[in-house]
Structure formats: C-alpha cells, structure tokens
C-alpha cells in the first residue's frame with residue numbers, strides 16, 4: 381500500500397476536472413452524498429459570480445470504488461473522480477480569447493513569463509480556483525475515513541476587513557456551530573458579524589473592487605502522534621501549511637495562536653499539561669490542556685488537542701475597475717483585463733480549507749495506522765490507543781520469545 385496522495389487535472393473551461401486519489405485502503409465506505417454536499421457548499425457563499433449559476437458540481441467515479449449491497453466502497457486501487465464543467469468552451473477561441481493584459485495578483489503575468497508567451501489564457505485556465513472543486517472532492521473522501529475514527533473537520537469564515545468574529549470553537553457545541561454556519565450566507569457562525577461581512581462584500585461590488593479575509597479550520601478527535609518530528613517534511617504543521625498555502629489566493633497560514641505568539645512570553649504561550657484519569661477514553665488519553673495555543677500540534681505531531689489552522693486569503697485579483705497593467709504585446713500601459721469573476725470567494729475557500737486540511741490529517745493517520753484494508757487500519761489504531769493508555773510499557777520482546785540480547789547476556793555471565 382502506497383502513501384495516501386492525490387493529484388488533480390483540468391482547466392476552468394475545459395471539459396472536466398479530475399481528481400486521482402491513491403493509497404486509500406480497501407473497504408472504506410464512501411458517502412457520495414456527503415462529497416457532493418461539500419461540492420455544493422463550495423459553490424455557494426455571498427459574493428460569488430455568475431459562473432456558479434451555470435455549474436452544478438457532482439462527482440462521477442471512474443475507478444477505485446464498487447457498489448455492493450447498496451454500499452459504495454473502496455477496493456484498494458487508484459480512485460478517479462470526475463466533475464464536469466458545464467461552461468466548457470476552451471476549444472473555442474472566440475469564447476476564450478487571448479489575454480494580453482495581465483491582472484496584477486493573478487497568475488497571468490508570472491505564468492506568461494514562465495511559459496514564454498504573451499497570452500495569459502492557458503495559465504489562467506489552470507490557475508483558476510475552479511480547480512478547488514477537485515481538491516474538495518479529495519478532502520471530502522478523506523473525511524469518510526476520518527469519520528470512521530470519530531475525527532471531524534470544521535471550517536468557517538472568521539471575518540474580513542474590520543468584521544471579525546471572536547466566537548469560541550468547541551467540540552461540545554459543534555452541532556450548534558454547524559447550524560449557525562449553515563444559516564449564514566458567508567459561512568460565519570456569528571449572525572451579527574455575518575451581516576457586517578455581507579455589507580463589506582456588497583460595498584466592494586459597488587466599488588468594482590474585491591475582498592479576501594480569514595478562514596479557520598478545527599479538526600476534532602485526532603489521536604496523539606500523527607505527523608513526526610523525525611524529518612522536517614513529516615511535520616504535520618508543515619504539511620498543513622503547504623496544503624493551505626496551496627489554495628488559490630492564500631497568502632498566510634497560522635497554527636493555533638500563530639503570529640500572535642511573537643507578542644507574548646513563553647509562560648503566556650505554552651499550554652500547561654494536566655492529567656484526568658476519568659478521561660482516558662478520549663483521544664487525548666486523559667492528558668488535558670486548559671488552553672490550546674499550540675493548535676493541537678507540538679514538534680509537528682498531534683498532541684490530542686484539536687488542530688487549529690487559520691488561513692489568510694487575499695482579495696480576488698480580477699477587479700471590475702481593473703488595475704494598472706501593461707499589454708504584453710505592445711508593452712504599453714493598459715488597464716488589466718476583466719474576466720467574469722467573484723467579488724469574494726472566502727466562504728468557498730473555507731470549505732476548500734476544511735477539506736484539504738482533512739486530507740493531510742488522513743494522510744498522517746494512514747502513515748501511522750495504514751494497511752491494505754480497513755480491517756488492518758482499525759486493528760492498528762485500536763492496538764496503538766490501547767498501548768498508549770497502558771504506558772509505561774515493558775520493553776519490547778517477541779511474544780513467547782527471549783528479548784534480543786538475553787542470549788549474549790547469559791553467555792557473558794557463563
């Protein structure tokens with residue numbers, strides 16, 4: 381069994397988006413309605429443009445799953461998912477004309493230089509945030525695995541400009557938080573702040589401008605020890621940062637207290653450790669932290685507390701009012717090109733973030749507990765949790781055998 385990984389393919393106005401997931405154990409039940417529900421949420425949110433009225437994102441499986449007894453489940457082979465683009469017009473040059481006036485902030489200019497062209501079209505087609513539908517599908521599939529082990533990811537909009545909620549996120553009120561988020565057109569579980577966020581987006585539209593903002597994800601139920609301090613690229617915080625920065629338009633990522641750690645001393649940052657013997661059945665194994673400034677990660681490994689990740693999205697770079705730019709053919713000053721776009725895609729980005737974060741947690745989970753089948757994964761997980769609760773363990777010895785070294789010790793004694 382290889383590592384859990386995924387790739388995507390597809391252009392914004394090509395025929396379809398493709399997600400290829402490999403390394404998922406066999407026997408995992410796939411909740412197709414849940415995956416499609418996440419795709420639908422990603423299409424929503426106040427501030428979206430006209431494109432979302434055209435598309436209706438739904439996954440079709442091309443490989444890696446099978447339906448038996450009415451249940452869709454993985455079979456251990458690579459899983460290919462397809463999401464069609466209804467606005468499929470990339471092969472019609474009249475409907476997808478060349479773009480010579482790069483939009484500052486978009487991939488247009490850097491991509492044109494990279495591929496040695498003055499037409500930004502092909503760059504912008506792949507750089508488009510349309511591709512996040514494919515990534516959301518991968519993450520939502522990974523959440524089917526996490527849910528089997530009582531892990532859940534919750535993403536929401538923290539705020540934008542001066543409208544930022546201080547709502548506390550707690551697993552105990554998760555149902556209430558989800559209901560409040562669902563009731564908000566901007567996926568913010570705070571009614572008053574939602575209204576202010578909407579007002580800012582409306583004003584940006586009037587001003588022919590755009591806005592970004594802050595999205596946040598909490599992952600509950602993670603056992604300790606996911607990720608590793610052994611190598612930098614196995615640190616889960618590093619991988620989470622990479623996954624979140626990989627979302628189009630994200631410019632910063634924080635874990636837990638994040639950048640505010642710079643403005644406090646150590647005693648006001650680090651989370652004290654306590655033990656409560658009545659809570660050993662919980663993922664934290666009875667170890668309690670009165671605070672969670674570390675965001676559930678110490679040394680790049682989960683510590684049993686919820687993972688907390690916050691991402692900063694810059695404002696959408698396609699401005700109706702345009703920005704000073706240069707025509708790449710004439711080198712003369714021009715206003716940047718306008719392509720139909722969103723005024724704000726922060727609510728959608730919070731859904732993408734909720735799912736890509738979950739994928740990285742699932743990857744780390746399978747690195748620790750992985751096996752070819754769900755039977756093996758479950759046995760490995762349960763056995764580890766049982767051993768962790770029984771700490772300190774006796775030094776390892778082969779069941780029924782002698783410990784390595786016993787023989788030489790007895791020989792030297794003789």
Ligand code: EPS
Nearest residue numbers: 429431507508509510513719720721722
């Ligand atoms: C995007 C431009 C817009 C967005 C798109 C991202 O697409 P279009 O040019 O077709 O109107 O709507 O996002 C999506 C299509 C999506 O599904 O999220 C861009 O340039 O990044």
